[in-house]
Amino acid sequence: MTNQKTTRIPRMTLSRLPLYYRTLCNLADEGTRRIKSADLGTATQVEPTTIRRDFSYFGELGRSGYGYDVGHLIRIFGEILEVDEPQYLALVGVGNLGRALLKNNFRRNPNMAIVCAFDADPGVIGEEINQVIVQPMAELGATIASLQINTAISTVPSHSLQQVSAKLVDNGIRSILSFAPEPVILPEFVNMRYLDLTSEVLNLLLLSERGQAAVAK
Template sequence: MKPIKISEAVVRRLPIYLRYLNELSLSNIQTVSSQDLGEKLDLNPAQIRKDLAYFGEFGRKGVGYNVDYLIEKIRQILKLDKTMNVALVGTGNLGRALCNYNMYIKDNMKIVAVFDADMSKAGTSINHLQVQPMQELAETVRKLDIAVGIITVPAGEAQNVADRFVSAGIRGLLNFAPVVLKAAPGVRIHNADFTAELLSLAYYMDDQNEEQEEGDAEQ
């Protein structure tokens, strides 16, 4: 129906919009303009309007966007209007942190199964979820209709875990391990690699003197 290809950059901004709109809604603010959004989110208002316009006409000329309506629409676009089940592999510090994060309440993404290769961890529980051994992964993914896998294992094991997720029929992966994963086409991989973010931050940490040359500029 819609032959327009939506760019990755656009999709990546939608959750940012959603997040702030939720804040506005909680403050009982009913209407917001692209200008307001742009200031708050450090984005160009034209870009925001264009992003939203890819999906429909959600605003009213001369008025702006109805906050709750826009929330509803973005949630539909992101397919967050129904619960999406998620599995996580790797119950180290990071994995446990994510399990406790519950995004379920607002965002409909729910970690419903947790796995660890370390058999001794099987049966222990994290945030009301029993840790399962890896052998049960495929079956659980199928049974619970899990669409997305989160990988929080050491770099060396990440590809192996990814492979197991993919052959279990998962269609999206959120990878926290500092490696580039390979997967069959059709499986979407997002990386949440803070080590890369931190190291690239170092590049911009000039000495104070240099700083004057380079000036302020971008963010």
């Protein structure tokens, strides 16, 4: 993502751009050419007022009563997200989740791919998964430097996350997505995102229970 284009845009707005982009692409595939914020809100589960506020940071994207041109939004957001530029990622932790990520490997986005994977377990080092060979942690720095990677995915457990994250940052990684929920201490210039699958499922269960209660009333 180009820093010059997004310097003054709120972080939360930027975090929603991939959701907007993916949803709009799906809508375009289904034949949708024009959409209003209310309909996009239904598709993304984002409040229409939030959508309109987010879009306002990128200029006059829509017209009152007309809505938004889906193709135009895709072009604008795609340029900001640099979806046409190759985006290479590193993976640390090749357990069950890491293997699943490698096997999928963003197959619906030809410009995004995990191109290297690392693990400390001698039992998996040297294994090839979907054309990616698992390397030892000792080779992490040299590989990341040679491939000019600045983003990594970590599936290591919480007790290893601080050490692994520090090693990634020391070797040039500036953005990390972690599947362990415990926060770690890193320099302010590092973008760290946590994806806690257990919490996400619990949230869905809670919303489901609320929906059932509302129907019962």
